[in-house]
Amino acid sequence: MQTRPVESAPDLAAGDAESASPVGRVDTRRGLSHAQVEEQRARFGRNFVDSKARRTWCQTLKEVLSEPMFLLLLGATGIYFLLGDVSEALALLAFVGAIVLLTVFQSHRTARVLDSLRELSAPRAQVLRDGQRQLVSAAELVPGDVVFVDEGSRVPADGMVTEAHELSVDESLMTGESVSVTKSVARPDASAEEDPYGQLFFGSMVVQGQGQMIVTATGTNTTLGRVGKSLSGIAEARSPLQVETRTFVNRVAVTAVALCLLLVMAYRWRSGEWLPGVLAGITLAMGILPEEIPVILTVFMALGARRIANEGVLTRRMSAIETLGQTSVLCVDKTGTLTQIRMSVRVLFAQGKRQVIDPGTQRIDEAYHELIEYLVLASEIEPVDPMERAFHETGRVGLAGTGRIHTDWALVHEYGLTPELPAMSHAWHSPEFDHYAVACKGAPEAVCALCRLSERETRTVLDQAAQMASGGLRVLGVAKAWHPPPDWPHKQDEFEFSFVGLVGLLDPVRPEVAGAIEQCQAAGIRVVMITGDYPSTARAIATEVGIDGARIVTGHDIAAMDDAQLREAINSVSVFARVKPEQKLQLVNAFRNGDQVVAMTGDGVNDAPALKAAHIGIAMGLRGAEVAREVASLVLLRDDFAPIVSAIRLGRRIYANLVQAISYTVAVHIPMIAAAMIPVFVGWPPLLAPVHIIFLELIINPVCSVVFENEPERENLMRLPPRLIGARLLSNWTLAKGATAGAVGAMMLLGLYGGLLTHGYPLPLARTVAFVSLVAGNVALIFVIRALPQAGRRSHTPPQNRYLWIVMGATGAALLLLMSVRALAELFGLVALLSP
Structure with a gap:
């Protein structure tokens, strides 16, 4: 151990003019005052190294304008101009603007949610200010701050060591050397180059001991910032759901191209015209492409992560939300998770x-x-x-x-x-x-x-x-x-x-733990206690909270077991005591090998391998080491057991609502596809034009991203077993459920349209009645999908959802306006049935 028991540190202004603090002599017993912190922040800015700027409205708009749906709409507008239908083209452009603004708003809103979650997950630092030790975001540090570092934390800025207690640091992020470096108190008269062992560098990881430093550089003025490296520059890999939905959309897109070419050729063969045929093909493409699915997935995961954060759990990896509903084993520590840490x-x-x-x-x-x-x-x-x-x-x-x-x-x-x-x-x-x-x-x-x-x-x-x-x-x-x-x-x-x-x-047990564990057990989730404490202590706590502690396996027992014995143990034992950190990893792998979906809590440096190996690693946010938080999928904003159960509940709800949204998307596209294709093949006048598709999209988008995203949980949600491993979002059941409901709606729509034409009704009237019926059918499909059981599970009465009535009211108002204003109806090629 090394310390320097002095009142103040040397004048930092003697260093680099750009990175030195103008504070002068820093009082290491009180730290900076609030006024000094504000002065320093105004001069040096926030402590950011990552140069990636926030997404702007213009960037979001650019992404939206490059989407296939927008390009199809522009193509349709151009064809209307070529055909001389200027009013149709202008109307289409107006609706294009509306749907683009809606999409941009939704995309930007989702991006803002993700940005706020990233801010919550930013590294934190223990700092001394106004004589008080505080926990702040590392981005808030300024030169001159007195910062404490300990084992498992990432150094939040460049600094000069003023205390060192067996302090050892991994600087491989900058040097590439895997051997840790022992640090000592900085020499007052030496520069950073002359005394590198007395300096701590932003981004390095403390692997042993404790220390105290005075910040000498922040942000881009740090050594890491000057070489242009970023701790957050690695993009997260696509989750299984993202891969699955992208594959599905791509396959549908290939099918759409083939069907559109076939429709264009059929139109040319029947009418001898190309441009109207191309327009019909574009209309069909717009009706087929399920572009809502990737958007739905992004919106559901982002807003779901915000909901989970409101319950006290920060989502560091969106893929964890997908897995929450599959959790079958929850491995928890005793101290701090089940108990109050009020020793x-x-x-x-x-x-x-x-x-x-x-x-x-x-x-x-x-x-x-x-x-x-x-x-x-x-x-x-x-x-x-x-x-x-x-x-x-x-x-x-x-x-x-x-x-x-x-x-x-x-x-x-x-x-x-x-x-x-x-x-x-x-x-x-x-x-x-x-x-x-x-x-x-x-x-x-x-x-x-x-x-x-x-x-x-x-x-x-x-x-x-x-x-x-x-x-x-x-x-x-x-x-x-x-x-x-x-x-x-x-x-x-x-x-x-x-x-x-x-x-x-x-250490008293948290009062809410017993009820939360009971909920887990009712949901088919085993709660397993893994602790380093005595077996008798573990048994007493387990009995109090409702975990079966009749048989306890110790770390010594685990060391003597072969693979077969360990498999038998994890199937019958719920309490493991006197367990060493490396044995936690062994237990997690054993559960995984037994086809269990494992969530695990941890807080220390030695827990990091097990947290990373678990399907869902859950780090303690208040007392956890930085390395544990970095490898974990979820971080508890308060070290408690109840938020874990709330996160699992929300994970199940998010996935169930996502299944409903996907089923609805499939269902509503079937009538649109049928209405765009069948009339051309049987020789009827076209039923739908691009402007009709846009009107329908203005209903589908909010239904999927607002109505189903806000669908309350079913009353039996936490009485169902976990979702099976390998269960697909776009399963045969989900697709068949949506396709069947949509096919019934399509047959009713085409029967109505064909019947009206056969009985001699004028085309505008037949199209109007059919279109109104299509809109009403889309709304009715919401109720059908909500009422159907999921994956063969018994359906309960759907709960009330106020957003459903808001969307229905807006849809009814838009349809009423369309049927009342003659000029607006004519732009759609319809008859204003309610116009005097």
């Missing part, structure tokens, strides 16, 4: 005796004073972890007036937790001693091993720990040692430790 010391064990501590405890017996003393010494000086805060609070109250609170001692060396040895030690220098005091705390079995206790002594301690853990307590062992100066051993087990005692902490 308090409840039991002390020392010198063969134990004392229970509760809010009414007036005094802690002297026999436990040494235990509390070394418990505090083995903790961080300024604790952030709730467990260490509980230790300090117990020490403040229990050791008051005993002379065992050592404010004049200096921390001189420390040893961190490792997967091999789950214990940590702090070495202290005391003014009155010529040797160092070493305090250790960790897992009871690890502390027993460090103290070299006999087998009988170890069994006594572990039995006591197990008894404490059976009450749902988290149990730690405490040890002490003395060490002469000046050399330090490489490992903790080289100290001559003596056992001091045990401490048990209570």
Whole structure:
């Protein structure tokens, strides 16, 4: 460990003129003031490296104007001009403008939602301002800020190291070297080039230890920014649903081209004219192309991600929304997910005796004073972890007036937790001693091993720990040692430790967890607890929240299992205790190999591989390491279990509504295709023109993206089993359901149109009645699709949806206007039936 206990840092203005802070001497105990932060931000801007600008209205408009549907509309307009139908051409252009504006608005709205979600998922930083430690977006940092970094976090800006506690950093993003670099306190009189080991660089990852730095450069002035690299420049691969829908649209487009050419040839053969035939072909192409499907998918996922964010879960990868409805196994940690992380010391064990501590405890017996003393010494000086805060609070109250609170001692060396040895030690220098005091705390079995206790002594301690853990307590062992100066051993087990005692902490279960787990179980989702805590602690918590803890498998058991035994274990066991981080990955892979869709929560650096391997990795947003958040699909905005269940519920709802929207899209296109093709083949006058298709599109788009997107969940949504692995959105059932409903509507429409023509009614009247019937049929299909069961599942009465009535009202008003205004009806080639 290295520190520089000074009031202020050297003048940063002595560095690079562009990147240096004009703050002067920065007070490392208070940080910048609010006024200084605003002044710096006005000068240096926000801390962004990514040069990718936000999508503008013009860029969105350009994308829309390049869509095939728009090009078809322009082609149809040109043909109307060639045929001399100027009024038809102008009317078509007016409707083209309306549909383009609607599409641009919808696309820009979706892009804004995605931008806001990206802002929420931006890296964060622990910063000292006005004497208060705050969590802010990394984009808000300015030169001169005092920033804390620790294991698993990404360095949020360039900075000068002012404190280093076993600090090691991976700088491969800039150097390409995979070996981590050990950092030390920067020399006051050295530049960044002269003292690279005293500097931290934006984008590097802290792989070990903790540190403090003063920001010297932000944004494009950082080393990473100057070389033009970006942490967010890698585009996310297309999700399975995006690939599936794009493939479907492309296949339909190929079919559309063939059918349109056939229709043009048929029109030419029957009438001897080319241009009207091409116009009929364009009308058919507009009726066939299901361009709404990719738009629907984008809108549903973006707005769905915003809904999920409102429930406290941030979506980092849109593909996770697709998978939520398939989740069959939910692997959760105990601490912080099922419990409140409001730890308090409840039991002390020392010198063969134990004392229970509760809010009414007036005094802690002297026999436990040494235990509390070394418990505090083995903790961080300024604790952030709730467990260490509980230790300090117990020490403040229990050791008051005993002379065992050592404010004049200096921390001189420390040893961190490792997967091999789950214990940590702090070495202290005391003014009155010529040797160092070493305090250790960790897992009871690890502390027993460090103290070299006999087998009988170890069994006594572990039995006591197990008894404490059976009450749902988290149990730690405490040890002490003395060490002469000046050399330090490489490992903790080289100290001559003596056992001091045990401490048990209570972390209450969150009150809403039991109900949320019950919902998961009703939905066919297994909830599996994977914890590093004692089996008896895990069993007590599992029993309280409703997880089956009758049989518990430990990390030691897992290490001894072969693949077949592990498969048997994951099928019958719901609680895994004393599990090492690498075994979490082993369990996730075992569940995956068993054809389960796995969601898993995690917060630490060592959890990252398992989070990445899970179908849905869920990182803790408040206490999780940055590396865990980066690899996760979802990030909890509050470390709680209930939002996970809400996200699964919303994922199921989004997918169910998406299926309905796709079914409706297929259904409404069938009558449009039939109305554009069949009259030409049987020798009737054309029923539809491009202007009619546009009118219908103005109904279809809001129905899909507004009505079905806002469809409330069915009452049995969380009583259905998870969706099967490999189930396709565009399944045979979905396509058949939509096609059947559409085919019935098409037959009724063509029967009505043909009957009117056969009985001698004028063409404008027959077309008018048929078109009104087509619009009414499109609206009726909404109710049909909502009432049909999904994938063979029993249908319940559809819930109320106010957006349905809004769209119906707007459609009715537009149709009423069309039937009332003679000039408008004539532009459509219709008769104003309601005109006087």
